[in-house]
Amino acid sequence: MPAAVVTPEQLKIIEDRPTSVSSMFFDRVKKSGPREAYRYPDENENWQSLTWAQTGERVTRLAAGLVSLGIQPEERVAIASGTRLEWILSDLATNAAGAATTTVYPTTMAADVAYILADSDSKVVFAEDDEQVAKLREKHSELPSVSKVVVFDGTADGDWVISFDDLEALGEKHLADHPTVVEDRVAATTGDSLATLIYTSGTTGRPKGVRLAHDGWVYEGYVMVAADILSEDDLQFLWLPMAHSFGKVLLSTQLAIGFATAIDGRVPRIVDNLAVVRPTFMGAAPRIFEKAYGRIVGMTEAEGGAKLKIFKWAEKVGIAHSRAVRSGKPVSPVLKAQFAVADKLVFSKVRARFGGRVRFFISGAAALSPDIAEWFHAAGVLILEGYGLTENSAGAFVNQPDNFKIGSVGMAFPGSEAKIAEDGEVLIKGPHVMRGYHNLDTESASTLTDEGWLHTGDEGRIDEDGFLFITGRKKELFKTSGGKYVAPPHIEGMFKGISALTSQILVHGNERNFCSALITLDPDAVAEWATHHGMEGKSYTEVVSSPQMREVVQAQIDELNSKVNRWETIKKFAILDHDLSIESGEITPSMKVKRNVVEANNQAILDGFYA
Known part of the structure; x- marks a missing residue:
């Protein structure tokens, strides 16, 4: 296929982009006011809708509420929540108040939450529910900068913890006395102003706060405008973690183009939701x-x-x-x-x-x-x-x-x-x-x-x-003791194309005399396989540890070995008795394997391969 030619018109679209995320948002509200902006499930699993105009009103009230709490330009406001409508509203309101969003995965342990909030010097925290609030209460003494917690679904105490509705009410009252406060904050925000502080979940070490400016997000959105592959008639289904940059950039794209987005971050419901929502596109890992x-x-x-x-x-x-x-x-x-x-x-x-669709x-x-x-x-x-x-x-x-x-x-x-x-x-x-x-x-x-x-x-x-x-x-490339270089992701990707049963595979062999692998199988695929191989009712561990399953995976490894260089072949492998999970700390919330953690947890197995 020939290389794409970037036209002067496309470059002009990108160069003429708005100054900030907040100005991009309010431009969209003006352009698309009565059109649908967001679709979201209520407590009865019925999908509700919000127009751009309604979103603009709510964001303005929430932003004014943050200002009334004393939030100053570029100060940090954290969001500890899964992907849902309130996450989006909180993020937009934070930027509209001139402040910067600190993102926190809801699966983050209390100690790491405290580290992120303290390192970012976050002043206010949006918390999804009582579980998230409990982490903040546990580490309260380590969070002197956090003056207020705003809870989406949980118990407000009227003091340190207030409800989402309480914040909107504060904003409405503040707007009565200062009607242009949000407009003024938006006008004062520049492209170089801090918009987001994303702490990389990372596969090693402490998370690092990445400082992302408004212009970066606006640029990302307007690149997609110039590409002209989406229109305001498209419908996005958004489930990705908004604490991750991939989820966040899809919000920038939506603001720039104006399509509607159906939001539900519950991963087990993705397939059911797709059948109901019938989106025209979706981002996914x-x-x-x-x-x-x-x-x-x-x-x-x-x-x-x-x-x-x-x-x-x-x-x-x-x-x-x-x-x-x-x-x-x-x-x-x-x-x-x-x-x-x-x-x-x-x-x-x-x-x-x-x-x-x-x-x-x-x-x-x-x-x-x-x-x-x-x-x-x-x-x-x-x-x-x-x-x-x-x-x-x-x-x-x-x-x-x-x-x-x-x-x-x-x-x-x-x-x-x-x-x-x-x-x-x-x-x-x-x-x-x-x-x-x-x-x-x-x-x-x-x-x-x-x-x-x-x-x-x-x-x-x-x-x-x-x-x-x-x-x-670069860090994953390893050299065998025979001096041959191996790129594990390449081999792992090939194996996933061969084995429909596999959830994760980790290729190992740095300074070893051959390559080996740790393999986990997908629980749903294992259950389906067991039903048709006389093992229905047996536990996941029993099925994956069975000689029959070993034989199936061995055949798949043999097929892989026929397609790679001799020094890349997998000589020995183990099927782990559990799948990797975010909760175990073996994969990140964006579904990347933490190699060092998995290898450390299974060091005895790996050493046994080479004994």
Whole structure:
């Protein structure tokens, strides 16, 4: 596919962007007042709606409420909550008051919550419920700066803890005496003003506060305006953690374009919600696509018989069709006819699982297996992979519907720069790059060059068309004792395309004489498999520890080994008796594996491989 040409018109759209997130929001309220802005489930699981005008009124009252509590420009207001309407309103209100949002995952332990709030010097905290408030009460003595807690669903004491409604009421009263207070705060906010302080969950060490300015978020939103791949008639389904930059950047995109967003952060309800909401696009981490792929393939394999034969035939036809379309060559009449049959019998049902209206998905936060991306494209579901870091306001590269390469993360955003350093590291420069780490000058200096280049820590290559291919994480690349370099993410991605049962795989082998792997299986896929293999009713641990399951996974490892270099082959592996979880600290809330934690927890198993 040819490289995209950035037109002068597109660059002008980006250059003429608003000054701040808050001005972008109120511009949207003026333009789209009566149109739907947000859709959200009530306590009875019925979906309710909020227009842009109604959102503007609520945000104004909440912002005035924060000002009445003494919040000053660029002071920090924290949000400790899952993804829900109130998260969005709180974030918008914080910026409208001229302040900056500190994001806190609801799964964060009390000690880390206290560290983040103290390090950020947050003055007010929005808390989702009594569970979040309890963490703050437990560490109250360590939080002298927190003057007020605003709870969404919980018990207010009328003193330190007030309700969301209480804050709105305070704002309404403040506006009666100071009617232009919010307008004044918005007008005083510049592109360089601090908008967000995101603490990276990180796979090692203490979280670092990434200082992101208003202009970075606005730039991200207007890049998508210039791309012209979304319109205000689109409908987004948003479940991603808003404490993560990927979720947050989708909010910027919405403000810039004006489409409606249906919000529900409860991951177990994603599939049910998609059927009801019927979105036209959604952002997701690769684990969601891996899980959907595993579920579809696993159910079909379990049924067996004629259905499985038809499914396998459709897969071959779909992949041949996908490759023909992507090559840009005409699709033969025979293949076209075969694909029409495959689509009717199999692929239309796959699309129906996502509501039937999805034009594309956007994948980010971790690497997507090219095999899984190709499988979905064969089924008529386009997954556009993008790439970026919290340190550059989430997005730096993205594929586009009419210009994509599976396996790549797309092309650099217009108005920014990217290059590959001599050692292979990807470097990024542009308006979206952070203003440094909070209270960490040394780390900031080592990550940002004097010329403004951001060291990503990822290795990659840019092809002749400008598409970036990430080849590994500098810290994750290891060398065997035989002197051969291995990039674990590449091998792990390949295996996930082979094994529909797998939840996570961690390839190990630094300074060892061969590679080994720790594997966890997906609980839903395991339950489905057990039902059709005479093990129904047995526990997850019993099923994954069984000789039958070992045999299945061994066959998948053998298939993987046939596709990689000799020194990359997995000689030994273990199936863990539990899946990795956020609660155990083995994966981050954005679903990245914490390698050092998993390896430390299973050191005895790994050492046993090499005994």
